Amino acid sequence: MVDPEVTERISVRRAELDDLEEHLVKQLAEVRAERDDLAAAERVLTRMGEQIAAERAVTAPTVAQVGGKGVLLIPHRAPEVTETVLPPEYQRILAAVRDAGGPVTVRQVGEAIGLDTGVRGKLEPLRGKLTKLADRGWLHKRPDGRFAVRP
Template sequence: MQELERITARRSELDTLAEDLAKRLQEVQAEREQVLIAEQVLNRLAEKDRAAAEVAATVAPTPARVAGRAALLIPHRCENLDEAALPAGYRNILAIVRAAGDPVQVRAVGEELGLQVTVRGKLEQLRAKMAKLADYAWLRKAGDGRFTECS
């Protein structure tokens, strides 16, 4: 009869151990699901960041409001950014300067664009655009007011 009591006691211990292990298994599975969800969220965020970085590298200029009016922002020139990031007017200016090869004056660019270069003040907006391109490293401005392309 002692053997039967020992077997019953051992079975009771094993049942208790099995219940504890089942409880622990549920806790581990719940934590594992939380970790899996966290991993999925981080992967999604990383994909969004990568997609945003790719878009930022190829996106058209960003419109902004300056003094209540719409204005296009000119991005700084960097290795992974090409001319497509510039507004069309700025791309035209850059193409004219590139085609000239040598340093070019604002007046010559204005003539190429068909502006009335003989009318006083007609070149000031063009000069401002070219200066802005120089400020953002798309063009290089020489001391004599001429512009060349940055290479």
């Protein structure tokens, strides 16, 4: 015959283990839910990081090597790209064209930014920069050779 005291101890221990199991199952469910939340947050952060990197790649001025010398490339104009991505010299040129209020010649832009317009050699590099800005969508080059700001 089994001792009633031993049976009682076994019943008490079984109840303790059942309570512990219930607590552990609940805790495991909470841990799994938190791990799922962390995995979702990780995916969102990865996606956001990729989007930010892609945006920076589009908007950041790119430096290329030409003849061993670093040359700054002008990004194409896009709705999410502001003119602050342009080098300061190009920003000054763009501001001079904008301040003119209408189509301007290379000479007029040169005068506005303080170049010696009497020297042709000073205007040709400026013409190249204006053309580059027009090619990238920042300015509009008119058939008569004058430049205007794009709306």
